[in-house]
Amino acid sequence: xxxxxxxxxxxxxxxxxxxxxxxxxxxxxxxxxxxxxxxxxxxxxxxxxxxxxxxxxxxxxxxxxxxxxxxxxxxxxxxxxxxxxxxxxxxxxxxxxxxxxxxxxxxxxxxxxxxxxxxxxxxxxxxxxxxxxxxxxxxxxxxxxxxxxxxxxxxxxxxxxxxxxxxxxxxxxxxxxxxxxxxxxxxxxxxxxxxxxxxxxxxxxxxxxxxxxxxxxxxxxxxxxxxxxxxxxxxxxxxxxxxxxxxxxxxxxxxxxxxxxxxxxxxxxxxxxxxxxxxxxxx
Numbered sequence: 001x002x003x004x005x006x007x008x009x010x011x012x013x014x015x016x017x018x019x020x021x022x023x024x025x026x027x028x029x030x031x032x033x034x035x036x037x038x039x040x041x042x043x044x045x046x047x048x049x050x051x052x053x054x055x056x057x058x059x060x061x062x063x064x065x066x067x068x069x070x071x072x073x074x075x076x077x078x079x080x081x082x083x084x085x086x087x088x089x090x091x092x093x094x095x096x097x098x099x100x101x102x103x104x105x106x107x108x109x110x111x112x113x114x115x116x117x118x119x120x121x122x123x124x125x126x127x128x129x130x131x132x133x134x135x136x137x138x139x140x141x142x143x144x145x146x147x148x149x150x151x152x153x154x155x156x157x158x159x160x161x162x163x164x165x166x167x168x169x170x171x172x173x174x175x176x177x178x179x180x181x182x183x184x185x186x187x188x189x190x191x192x193x194x195x196x197x198x199x200x201x202x203x204x205x206x207x208x209x210x211x212x213x214x215x216x217x218x219x220x221x222x223x224x225x226x227x228x229x230x231x232x233x234x235x236x237x238x239x240x241x242x243x244x245x246x247x248x249x250x251x252x253x254x255x256x257x258x259x260x261x262x263x264x265x266x267x268x269x270x271x272x273x274x275x276x277x278x279x280x281x282x283x
Contacts, residue, residue, distance in 0.1 A: 041096050041249050042138040044242055046182055049097040049134065049142065050087055052079060058093055060180050061145050068149040069179040075161035078279070084133050085250060086277050089203070091162060092176050092210050094250050097134030133249070155179065169209075176213045182246075186215035190243035193220040193263035197228045198274040206280065207269065216243060219263050230270035231256060238264040 041047075045064040051057040056076035060069045073079075080086045081100050088095045131139065157175065159165070165172035192211060196204030208218040232255045238244050239257065244265060248255060251267065258266075 040137050040141075041134050042141050043245065044184070046184070047096050047138070047142060047145075048093065048180060049099060050079075050084070050091070050095050052076060052081060052098070052100045058091060058095075058180070059146075061142060061149070063145050063148075065153075065183075066149055067153045067155065068146055070154070070156045071175070071179055072156070072158040073161055074158065075163070077161060078163060080279065081130070082132075083276055085252075085273075086279060088250055089206050089210055089277070089280055092173060092206075092213050093180050094210055094214050094246060095133075096246075096249055097138055098132035099134070099139070100130040100132070101128065133252075173209060173213055180214060182215045182242075185243050185246065188241050188243050189217060190238050190241050190265060191217045191219045191263040192243075192247075193222075193261065193266040194218065195222050195224055195228075195266065195268045197224045197226060197268060197270050198277065199271065200274060200277060200280060203269060203277065203280060207267070211247075214246070228268055228270045230273050231268045233258045233261060233266040233268070235260060235264050 046060060046062040048058065048060040051059060056073040056079050058071045058073075061067075062069075078090050080090075084095050084098045087098065157179065159175070162172070192208075194204045194207050194211075196207075204221040204223060208221045212218050230251070230253045232244075232247060232251065232253045234244060234255055234257055236257065241264075244255070247265060247267065253267070
């Protein structure tokens with residue numbers, strides 16, 4: 001009888017232990033999932049990501065319109081693996097996230113990056129795959145939304161490189177506007193002022209063109225010799241806008257509210273980011 005009682009007690013304690021371990025695992029996974037969702041940059045109905053591999057691809061998913069736009073670059077010269085802001089300005093496209101895959105040479109974005117195998121592989125630590133300003137939750141969301149887009153709504157174009165349009169920027173900007181224009185940002189009609197204090201000639205105009213290609217209304221571009229830190233100044237009318245969220249996700253500057261200005265959003269590009277954008281002096 002005592003032996004049976006001890007056996008029952010041991011089994012009961014083992015069950016309690018296993019249940020406790022299971023609950024701890026569930027709680028741990030839930031906390032990690034909440035952190036991923038909270039840190040996500042994919043919070044709107046559209047998302048633009050740069051994929052760097054054998055080629056470079058810029059992909060934009062719009063869940064509201066159920067469209068997928070893919071711009072492929074045969075030559076990825078001028079594209080940085082470490083700076084999404086620099087790439088956004090160079091490409092004339094405001095990016096939301098960036099994926100670098102150095103091991104698997106992606107030749108077809110839809111069949112390789114947006115495959116079940118690619119999604120499963122992202123769960124395994126892989127030093128050759130690097131996500132910049134996006135996380136696993138953003139990748140999964142991108143995958144599932146892209147899979148829902150009908151084939152007739154997938155638009156693709158391949159160009160040689162950004163540099164091949166150096167003497168014809170207007171044609172490049174038309175292509176980018178058609179592929180990456182954001183109707184929500186256009187409809188918000190948020191005005192933007194840009195002040196270039198980096199010392200990099202023409203940077204303010206390049207940033208302005210990048211923002212205009214998406215639908216921002218840039219009303220002023222100027223330069224200053226003052227030693228200023230990078231910042232974003234906003235008025236109340238822009239505080240809850242998608243336009244502000246897009247700018248903050250890209251520039252990662254501190255936002256400060258002001259009563260009024262010549263624009264709803266003022267972007268100050270300061271000396272503190274000059275070193276991060278020095279490659280743009282050559283482009």
